Amino acid sequence: MTAIIYGTLELGMIYAILALGLYISFRVLDMPDLTVDGSFVTGAAVSAVMCLNNYPFLGLLAAMAAGGITGIVTSLLHTRLKIQMLLSGILTMLALYSINLKIMGNRPNIALIGSTTIFTAFKDTPDESNIKMILLSAISIIVLVMLFLFLKTKLGFAVRATGNNECMASAQGINTDFTKLIGLALANALIALSGGILAQYQSFADVGMGIGMLVVGLASIMIGEVLFRLKSIFGLLLATALGSVIYRFIIMAAIRFGMPPTDLKLVSAAIVVLALSVPAVKNYLIRTRSRLAAVNMKRRKESDA
Secondary structure, eight states, rough: OHHHHHHHHHHHHHHHHHHHHHHHHISSSSSOOTHHHHHHHHHHHHHHHHHHOOOOOHHHHHHHHHHHHHHHHHHHHHSEEEEEEHHHHHOOOHHHEEEHHTTTSSSSSEEESOOOOGGGGGTTTTHHHHHHHHHHHHHHHHHHHHHHHHHTTTOOOOOHHHOOOOHHHTTTTHHHHHHHHHHHHHHHHHHHHHHHHHHHHHTTTEEETTTTTTHHHHHHHHHHHHOOOSSSSSHHHHHHHHHHHHHHHHHHHHHTTTTOOOGHHHHEEEEHHHHHHHHHHHHHHHHHHHHHHHHHHHHHHHHHO
16 A cells, blocks of 8 residues: 555656646646647656666756647747647647657557666665655755746746736837747756656656546646645645646545546546635535525515514
């Protein structure tokens, strides 16, 4: 049982980086970027190829660079060619399927068993699980803090302003096309980093491993927002990371209760729907209470008369 909990926490840390990347595009920039499913695999593919050449840490940096390029492509399709954001993401994701196959040598998957990864040095040591947890926690915390510091910079404020009100940001002299490019590049760089770490963690990369990553990231964001209700920038980023860990425990619980792995995507979609419906349900309950209160008040007045 302890091994399962450790594994769930480790996966939660890895996917927290994915969720933070999605937070940039969906919450900070308020842009529905569908590049995710492709850029996640790009990061995994680049990381796996670099591991085969014994460069695991450099592979993570290369994965981030490749992911950033995918975000730049999506941004340029949207800002320069004036293609709708949804369609820009879809086109990039579609193109990345073929590109990812090329990166992996026209193979659908790459096995890293016996290859050097960032976890190899700790293999078969007495504290392997603890060291893995510390390493993944350190990477996630560094990403969270660096992202927070970026959002507090002048450029970070410009990116946030673009997401809050693009017209107002443009009127204030902000180059919104540039801030969109920076935001999407950063978002997909983090998503690719998550894919790169996951490939090394599970010792393989697969061209189909990105399917559903958009929903996984959104579920993490929604869970964090609903459960923690933090308002500050750092609080929102922390809630997103914690939401990813909680999401992994929900998935673990579903598997433990006998749910087939093929139904996990359905669970992810249901979580997102439930989280998104919370505001609507609350508003409905408030309106219902107001109507009942008005009806009761009217009856009291009639009875007094």
